[in-house]
Each structure stands twice: as C-alpha cells, then as structure tokens.
Amino acid sequence: MTFYGFLFYVISAAVIGSTAIAITRRNMVHAVVYLVVSFFGTAMLFYLFGAPFLAALEVIIYAGAIMVLFLFVVMMIRVESPGEVMFPLSQWLPAALFGLIYLAVAVVMIFRTSGTQVPLSALTASPGQFALYVFEHHWFSIEVISTLLLLALVGALHLGLGRRKNRVEEEI
Amino acid sequence: MIVPFGHVLVVFGIIFGLGVFCAVVRRNLIMIVLGIEIMLNAASIAFVGAALRWQNLEGQTFVLFILAVAATEVSVGLAVIVYAFRQTGSFDPNNFNLLR
Amino acid sequence: MVGSGSDPAAIMILSLATMLPFVAFLVILIFTRKRPELSAGISIGAVAVSLVCSFVLLGLNLKMTVPVQYSVRMLASSGFDIPFGFLLDHLNVLMLVIVAVICFLVQVYSLGYMAGDPGFARYYAFMSLFAWAMLNLSVSPTILQLYIFWELVGLSSYLLIGFWYEKFSATQAGKKAFVMTRAGDVAFFIGFLILFLHTGNLNILDLNGQAASAISPAVLTLSALLIFGGIVGKSAQFPLLTWLPDAMEGPTPVSALLHSATMVAAGVYLFARLFPFFSMSQTAMSVFLAIGTVSMLLASTMAMVSRDIKKVWAFSTISQLGYMIMALGAGGYFAGFFHLTTHAGFKALLFLCSGVFIHRYGTNDVYELGRLGSRRMLVPTVSIVLAAAALSGFPPLSGYFSKEAIIGTLAQLPNPVWLVAGLAGVFLTAYYAFRMIFILLLPRPAQSSGKFGPPPEAATLSPAGGPAAPSAPGAVSHGSDHGEAGHESQYLAMALPLIILATITVVLGFFETPIKDFLEAGIMAGAPSEEGASAWSHGAALCLAAIGVALAWFEFGRRGAKQIGFVERMPLLYGLFAERWYIDRFYGLLVSRVIDKGISFLCYQNDNKVIDRSIDELCRTTVDGGRIVAFLQSGMIQYRLLVIFAVMVLLAVYFFFPII
Numbered sequence: 001m002t003f004y005g006f007l008f009y010v011i012s013a014a015v016i017g018s019t020a021i022a023i024t025r026r027n028m029v030h031a032v033v034y035l036v037v038s039f040f041g042t043a044m045l046f047y048l049f050g051a052p053f054l055a056a057l058e059v060i061i062y063a064g065a066i067m068v069l070f071l072f073v074v075m076m077i078r079v080e081s082p083g084e085v086m087f088p089l090s091q092w093l094p095a096a097l098f099g100l101i102y103l104a105v106a107v108v109m110i111f112r113t114s115g116t117q118v119p120l121s122a123l124t125a126s127p128g129q130f131a132l133y134v135f136e137h138h139w140f141s142i143e144v145i146s147t148l149l150l151l152a153l154v155g156a157l158h159l160g161l162g163r164r165k166n167r168v169e170e171e172i
Numbered sequence: 173m174i175v176p177f178g179h180v181l182v183v184f185g186i187i188f189g190l191g192v193f194c195a196v197v198r199r200n201l202i203m204i205v206l207g208i209e210i211m212l213n214a215a216s217i218a219f220v221g222a223a224l225r226w227q228n229l230e231g232q233t234f235v236l237f238i239l240a241v242a243a244t245e246v247s248v249g250l251a252v253i254v255y256a257f258r259q260t261g262s263f264d265p266n267n268f269n270l271l272r
Numbered sequence: 273m274v275g276s277g278s279d280p281a282a283i284m285i286l287s288l289a290t291m292l293p294f295v296a297f298l299v300i301l302i303f304t305r306k307r308p309e310l311s312a313g314i315s316i317g318a319v320a321v322s323l324v325c326s327f328v329l330l331g332l333n334l335k336m337t338v339p340v341q342y343s344v345r346m347l348a349s350s351g352f353d354i355p356f357g358f359l360l361d362h363l364n365v366l367m368l369v370i371v372a373v374i375c376f377l378v379q380v381y382s383l384g385y386m387a388g389d390p391g392f393a394r395y396y397a398f399m400s401l402f403a404w405a406m407l408n409l410s411v412s413p414t415i416l417q418l419y420i421f422w423e424l425v426g427l428s429s430y431l432l433i434g435f436w437y438e439k440f441s442a443t444q445a446g447k448k449a450f451v452m453t454r455a456g457d458v459a460f461f462i463g464f465l466i467l468f469l470h471t472g473n474l475n476i477l478d479l480n481g482q483a484a485s486a487i488s489p490a491v492l493t494l495s496a497l498l499i500f501g502g503i504v505g506k507s508a509q510f511p512l513l514t515w516l517p518d519a520m521e522g523p524t525p526v527s528a529l530l531h532s533a534t535m536v537a538a539g540v541y542l543f544a545r546l547f548p549f550f551s552m553s554q555t556a557m558s559v560f561l562a563i564g565t566v567s568m569l570l571a572s573t574m575a576m577v578s579r580d581i582k583k584v585w586a587f588s589t590i591s592q593l594g595y596m597i598m599a600l601g602a603g604g605y606f607a608g609f610f611h612l613t614t615h616a617g618f619k620a621l622l623f624l625c626s627g628v629f630i631h632r633y634g635t636n637d638v639y640e641l642g643r644l645g646s647r648r649m650l651v652p653t654v655s656i657v658l659a660a661a662a663l664s665g666f667p668p669l670s671g672y673f674s675k676e677a678i679i680g681t682l683a684q685l686p687n688p689v690w691l692v693a694g695l696a697g698v699f700l701t702a703y704y705a706f707r708m709i710f711i712l713l714l715p716r717p718a719q720s721s722g723k724f725g726p727p728p729e730a731a732t733l734s735p736a737g738g739p740a741a742p743s744a745p746g747a748v749s750h751g752s753d754h755g756e757a758g759h760e761s762q763y764l765a766m767a768l769p770l771i772i773l774a775t776i777t778v779v780l781g782f783f784e785t786p787i788k789d790f791l792e793a794g795i796m797a798g799a800p801s802e803e804g805a806s807a808w809s810h811g812a813a814l815c816l817a818a819i820g821v822a823l824a825w826f827e828f829g830r831r832g833a834k835q836i837g838f839v840e841r842m843p844l845l846y847g848l849f850a851e852r853w854y855i856d857r858f859y860g861l862l863v864s865r866v867i868d869k870g871i872s873f874l875c876y877q878n879d880n881k882v883i884d885r886s887i888d889e890l891c892r893t894t895v896d897g898g899r900i901v902a903f904l905q906s907g908m909i910q911y912r913l914l915v916i917f918a919v920m921v922l923l924a925v926y927f928f929f930p931i932i
Contacts, residue, residue, distance in 0.1 A: 008175050012183045016187060016190070019187055019190045019191075019210055020190055022206075023190060023194035023198065023203070023206075028203070032206070042213055046216075046217075049220045049223070049224045050224055051220050051223070051232045054232055054235050054236070057239055058239070066242065066246050069246060070202065070205075070246070073253070074202060077254065077257055085199050088197075091196060091197045091199075092197040095193050095197050096193070099189045099192065099193055103186070106182070110185075111178055116176065116178035116181060117177075118225060119174065119177075120173075120175060120176070120177055120221065121173060121174070121224070123227065125229060130229060130232060130233075134229075134233050138233055145237060145240040148241070149240065149244055152243070152244035152248050155247075155248045155251065159248075159252060159254070160254065
C-alpha cells in the first residue's frame with residue numbers, strides 16, 4: 001500500500017461516511033452541510049487522481065453554488081406541517097434490498113474482470129493541458145452547455161416570478 | 173500505483189447506491205434532488221478515475237459537462253419545487269401523486 | 273276437400289252458422305256498447321240464425337254416410353300441413369244443434385234476467401263470443417283448430433264468470449277457473465304435440481282411422497292420457513274440479529250455458545270425438561273410467577251438504593260429467609253422448625229455474641228461498657221438479673233413458689265395482705236433487721241453527737247472482753224493486769225458455785233410438801251394443817233412485833221433518849264434504865308454499881342475487897381494474913424511481929451474467 005493508496009482509502013471513507021450521514025438527517029440544513037463535506041472530499045479525490053482544475057471547479061460550483069442554492073431554498077421555505085415521515089418501511093426495505101443485490105453483483109463483476117486490476121498511476125493534468133484538450137476537441141459542446149445554462153436561467157426566472165402575472169396565467 | 177481501478181469503481185458504486193437510497197427513501201422533494209446530486213457526484217468520481225486509468229482526458233472533460241448539467245438541473249428543479257410548495261404547502265411527494 | 277264432394281250450400285250454411293256470432297261480437301263491442309237493447313237484438317239474432325242453420329244442416333245430413341270436410345291449408349311446412357276449416361259428421365251435427373239451442377234459449381232468458389244491468393251490452397258481446405267459439409269447436413276438423421277454440425271458450429268463460437268485476441270474489445273465481453283449465457290445457461297441448469311428432473297429422477278423422485295405428489302403444493297411451501288432462505281441466509273432473517263451484521259467481525244464465533250444458537261438455541265432446549282413437553288404448557280407457565267414477569262420487573257427496581242452490585247444481589254437473597266419462601271410458605259411445613244431450617237440457621233447465629228464484633228473491637240460500645215463498649211461482653216450480661226428476665232418472669223423462677244406457681254399459685264391464693259405483697251415484701243423485709226440491713218447495717220456518725253452527729258457505733251467501741249485494745254495480749237493483757210492467761216482461765222472457773226446455777226434457781227420451789242409430793252410423797269403431805244388458809241393473813237403478821227420493825222425503829219433505837240430512841248429523845263426514853274434501857285447501861297450500869314461497873322466491877333471489885349481482889360485479893371489476901391501471905400512472909414518484917433502479921439492477925445482472 002503506497003501512501004497515495006492509503007490516502008485514497010481514507011478520503012473515500014470520509015466521503016462515504018459523510019454522504020451516509022447526510023442522507024439520514026431529518027433537518028435538511030444538516031443534510032446539506034454534511035453533503036458539502038462530502039463534496040470537499042470528492043474534490044480531494046479529484047486532486048489525487050490528477051485533475052486539479054476539476055477539483056477546484058467541484059468546490060466552486062458544486063459545493064459553492066449548488067449547495068448554497070439548496071441552503072437558500074431550505075431556509076427560505078418555512079414548513080408548518082409536522083415534517084416528513086422518516087424512512088417508511090415500504091420504501092427503505094425494497095431500496096436496501098436492491099441496493100445490496102446491486103452492490104454484490106457490482107463487486108463480483110468488478111473483481112472478475114481483468115481490466116479492473118490495473119493499478120492507477122500517479123499522474124496529473126495541469127489546467128493548461130486540460131483546457132487545451134477541451135477547446136480543441138469539444139468546443140461545440142461548451143457552446144451548447146452555455147445555451148443550456150441560459151435556458152436554466154430563463155426557466156428559473158419564469159417559475160419564480162410567475163406570481164406577478166394575473167391569476168389565470170398561474171393555472172399551468 | 174495508487175489503487176487498482178476496481179477499487180475506484182467500488183467506491184463509485186457505494187456512493188451511487190447511497191444517492192439512489194436518498195432519492196427513493198426520503199419523503200421530501202428536496203431530498204430527491206439531493207440524491208440526484210449525490211449520484212452525479214459519484215459518476216464524476218468514476219469518470220475521473222477512468223480518465224486516469226486509460227490516461228485519456230476525455231473523462232475529465234465529461235466531468236466538466238456533468239458539473240454544468242448538474243447546475244442547470246438543480247436550479248430548474250428547485251424552482252419547480254418552490255412553485256409546487258407554493259401550490260400545495262408541503263414537500264411530501266404523496267401530495268403530488270395524482271395525474272391532473 | 274275430403275269426403276262426399278263439396279256441397280256449396282252446406283258450406284255456406286255452415287260458415288254462416290259459425291261466423292255470424294263472431295260478427296255480432298265485434299259489432300256489439302265496437303259500435304253498440306251504449307245501446308243495450310240493440311246489442312241484445314244483434315246477439316240473439318245471430319244465434320237465432322245459427323240455430324236455424326244448424327237445424328237445416330241436421331235435416332240435410334240425416335242420410336249422410338261419409339263425413340264432409342271442407343278445409344284450406346293454413347299451416348304448411350315441409351313434411352306436414354295443418355288445414356283449417358269445417359268437419360261435418362254425425363257427432364258434429366248433433367253437437368251443433370245442442371249448442372245452438374241452448375245458446376239461443378239462454379240468451380232469450382238473459383233478456384229478462386240481466387235487464388237493467390249496466391253491463392248489458394258487454395254481456396251480450398261475451399255471449400256471442402262464447403257462441404262463436406263453441407260452435408266452431410264443434411266443427412273443427414283438426415285438433416289444433418279445436419284447441420284454439422277450446423282456449424277461446426276458456427277465455428269467454430273467464431270473461432263471463434268475472435262479469436261483475438267489482439266483486440272481488442268474482443274476479444278471483446274467474447282467475448281460478450282460467451288457471452285451472454289452463455293447467456289441463458298444458459297437458460292437452462303436450463299430448464297432441466306428441467301425437468303430431470309421431471304421426472305428422474292432426475286431422476281428427478285420420479287420427480280416428482289409420483294414422484293412429486302407426487304409432488307404438490306406449491306413445492298412444494301417453495298422448496291419450498295427456499289429452500285427457502285437458503278434458504279433466506275443462507270438464508272439471510278430479511283433481512281439477514274446484515273451479516266449477518266457484519264459477520257460480522257469474523250470472524245464472526252464464527252458469528246455465530257454460531258451466532252445465534256446453535263448455536264443460538266440450539271435454540266430453542272431445543272424448544266422444546276421439547273415441548276410436550282413445551279406445552285403441554285399454555290402459556287409458558281404464559284410467560278415464562276411474563277418474564270419471566271418482567269425480568262422480570266425490571261431487572255427489574259435496575252436493576249433499578251444500579246450501580247454495582247454484583253450487584249444488586254445479587256439483588251435480590261435475591257428477592253427471594263424471595257419469596258421461598265413465599260411460600265413454602267403458603266403451604259406451606252412444607250412452608255417454610246421449611247423456612250429454614239430455615243433461616244439457618235438464619241441467620240448463622235446473623239452472624234457469626233457480627235463476628228465476630234468485631232473481632226474484634235475491635238470495636242463493638235454498639232455505640231462504642224456500643221460506644220466501646218460491647213455490648208461488650208456477651212455471652219455475654213445475655219446471656224444476658221435472659228437471660230434478662230427469663236428473664234422478666225417473667221415467668218417462670229424458671234423464672231416465674240416458675241413465676239407463678249408462679248403467680247398461682257399466683253392467684257389461686267384467687269388473688262389478690264400476691256398476692256398484694254407478695248405482696251408488698244414482699242413489700246419491702236422487703237424494704241430493706230431491707233434497708233441494710223439498711227444501712225449496714216445502715219450507716219450514718226459520719229455527720235455531722242446531723248443533724252444527726252456521727254452514728261453511730255462509731260467507732259466500734251474498735247472492736252470487738249479484739242483484740241485491742251492496743257492491744253490485746250500478747244503482748239499478750233487481751228483485752222486487754221493479755215496476756210491475758217491466759217485471760212482467762222480464763218474467764215472460766225468463767219463462768219462455770223454461771217452458772221450451774221442460775218440453776224438451778220430457779220429450780227427448782223418446783228419440784233415443786233414432787239418435788242412437790244416427791250416431792252409430794257415424795262411428796267406425798264398433799261400439800259394444802247394450803242389448804245384452806241384464807234387466808236387473810235397470811231395475812236396481814230405478815229402485816235406488818226411488819229410495820233416494822224416499823230418504824230425501826223422510827228427512828226434508830214430510831211434515832215435521834227437521835230438514836237436516838243424515839250426513840249433516842255426522843260432523844266428520846259433514847266437515848269433509850262441506851270442505852269439498854279439502855281439495856281447495858290443498859291447492860291453496862300448493863300455491864302458497866310451493867309456488868309463492870318456493871318457485872317465485874327462487875326466481876326473485878335469482879333475479880337479485882345472480883343477475884343483478886353479476887352485473888354489479890362486472891361494473892365493480894371494471895372500475896377496480898381501472899383503478900389498478902391508474903395506479904401505474906399516478907402514485908408517489910419515489911416508488912417509480914425505485915422501480916426504475918430495481919429494473920436497472922436486474923438488467924445489469926442479466927446482461928453481465930456470463931461474467932459473474
């Protein structure tokens with residue numbers, strides 16, 4: 001076990017742990033915060049796997065923008081009703097069952113294929129190299145992505161501001 | 173020499189499973205979206221690991237796109253959830269179970 | 273055309289005779305409902321024409337050797353055809369004459385009896401309907417046509433019994449009559465259907481001839497028994513005999529016409545008509561003999577204790593019909609039919625005389641009638657004595673000759689029990705007939721009812737003749753309220769038929785031999801001749817009749833007699849006879865337990881639980897199915913996510929299975 005390997009296991013454990021805790025919180029703010037921790041761990045994993053630019057992007061966009069958006073929504077909406085029913089049996093039993101089956105199958109699959117025994121090498125791609133590659137091969141996709149973001153903006157605006165129009169238009 | 177690629181895939185599998193669990197089990201619309209985020213995150217890990225395994229930057233590019241799409245989807249999704257909350261006053265998916 | 277060529281004159285006369293009453297019926301019903309005298313005139317005119325025509329036909333055909341049949345093909349299909357038309361034969365011509373005479377006389381009588389009744393025109397319309405149906409029944413060439421008119425006769429009986437429809441008991445009686453005869457008719461229908469299936473031919477002449485020898489004896493007996501079921505129903509034999517006493521709810525002329533002389537005689541007529549056919553099966557004939565005997569004895573006992581004058585004559589009718597069937601069953605073709613002829617005469621006379629008394633005094637109870645002074649009216653009194661004597665079989669009246677013929681036939685049977693039964697019947701008949709006469713004509717003052725309590729028929733004593741009952745329709749009441757002038761003309765209209773019938777009763781017996789030759793010329797099967805009948809049976813019959821009269825005199829007629837019969841002194845027998853041997857009770861029980869609670873309950877349950885329920889379940893299943901399918905469309909989204917993921921996992925397992 002090399003040092004990097006050990007690091008990998010520790011960070012993975014942290015990620016998995018915080019995700020697991022996040023999904024079992026009743027208080028949604030707690031859940032979001034734990035998830036932010038999980039995303040930090042993921043960023044570290046990215047850095048370990050030689051994608052520093054992506055690690056930075058993960059923190060800025062995912063943990064920084066998306067999770068903050070979640071926090072805004074959660075904190076702005078006051079829920080008066082008694083809150084959600086935690087883990088109803090009819091839902092978590094099948095989910096756990098299938099999850100375990102899936103995990104078992106996946107593990108078996110992974111360790112039977114020879115291609116997965118290859119150890120990863122410790123390389124890294126600098127941001128410059130990454131950017132060059134992206135804009136050389138996938139510049140069109142970047143444009144499409146930007147249009148997609150525009151769409152998201154328009155959509156969110158429309159749904160959010162819909163209340164100002166007259167009542168008839170609200171009946172969507 | 174970090175770890176065999178299979179271990180990365182196992183980690184991915186576990187986190188993905190947790191994401192599915194969150195989306196399916198929690199009786200809260202926001203948690204469903206959160207579960208989707210977890211799943212997307214796990215996928216990113218897998219892609220980056222794969223990029224390292226085959227030493228191809230395609231994987232990392234795709235993670236870029238995943239990030240963008242996740243952002244889009246969260247914003248629109250949360251807008252819809254807020255709208256739905258304003259209509260019915262609760263986040264319980266049970267209230268949204270009749271096709272109208 | 274079958275038989276001795278087509279005779280257009282005969283055909284025309286026959287059609288006129290049979291169709292004219294139907295025309296009268298339609299005209300009265302449609303046009304002249306509001307004009308009672310005109311309706312009566314039309315009806316009586318039509319029947320008079322029929323009467324004249326029937327006499328002409330009798331004259332024309334006195335020397336007839338072969339039956340004349342005129343028919344057209346009506347129902348034709350591959351393999352068979354059923355003609356409709358007329359058959360003229362010795363038997364038919366005689367029956368035609370009898371029916372026409374009695375119809376005419378009764379309709380004239382009704383001019384007096386029903387005068388003032390608000391349903392006068394309707395009454396004559398139904399009378400015409402009945403005349404049409406009965407005349408056509410007498411001349412039908414095929415059993416199918418006979419059956420059609422049989423049913424029509426039953427219909428007119430129902431209409432006439434329930435003529436005073438405001439009275440609940442009358443409508444009940446009409447319904448009962450119709451249903452009971454209908455039950456017999458079902459058997460009749462099945463019987464001739466079986467015949468039809470086996471022979472393909474319903475022609476009466478053919479059936480009497482060679483067609484019937486082609487079928488197996490078992491089928492012959494079966495169909496004979498079933499056809500006899502119709503006769504049992506129509507002629508009120510055991511066990512379908514309880515409708516006839518109740519049918520006395522109708523007006524007295526109706527009882528005289530339908531329920532003594534003609535309609536109930538239709539059964540006996542059918543028996544005589546199919547006599548060669550029936551006599552091919554000895555088993556059937558024995559059964560018929562037995563049923564006739566039982567009915568005869570049963571009805572005589574019931575007549576012995578009844579207080580209602582019309583009911584006594586009704587029981588007597590059943591009993592005499594039993595006699596006729598006994599005679600025919602024993603092989604005495606002429607005896608049975610001759611008794612039908614004479615019985616038509618004196619029974620109608622009995623009823624019509626009783627009708628005069630009922631009309632005058634407004635009550636049916638014979639004790640009352642006696643006390644009110646019936647014997648003051650000359651013509652009815654004399655006529656009723658004559659008729660009762662004829663009924664009991666005293667010479668030289670017509671009843672004597674016909675009854676002797678029957679006793680002679682019975683004496684020829686190997687088994688003496690039938691003769692004994694016949695002789696017992698003679699005794700009983702004389703007894704109950706003269707009981708009535710003595711109570712009527714030699715009344716005693718009203719006394720305390722003794723130890724037997726009021727008779728069971730007190731409840732039905734509100735005069736079945738209808739006139740003075742408070743619920744009688746219309747404000748016009750019969751009885752003694754009329755002005756003298758109207759009363760006189762009514763009396764004349766009623767008296768004239770009485771005189772004619774009395775004359776017939778006295779005279780008809782002397783025509784026995786010519787009638788016998790005439791009839792037996794027409795029948796192809798050899799009837800056993802009654803020449804060899806031993807003289808002792810004739811003498812015995814006469815003696816027994818005399819003893820019956822003497823007993824009746826002893827108990828009812830002589831001065832100081834208490835007018836309580838010997839049967840009435842035995843409460844057990846009295847109860848049995850008065851309750852009509854509990855046959856009515858049995859039928860009532862049958863209807864209410866088996867039919868009402870049993871069959872209709874089952875049908876009701878079937879309707880509710882099976883039919884309705886199955887439709888409801890079908891709908892509910894559809895709705896529930898829809899709900900299940902709707903579940904696929906709506907429902908919590910997380911379940912569907914779960915399903916998606918589960919399927920993904922399973923697909924993954926499936927696709928990557930070789931690797932595992």
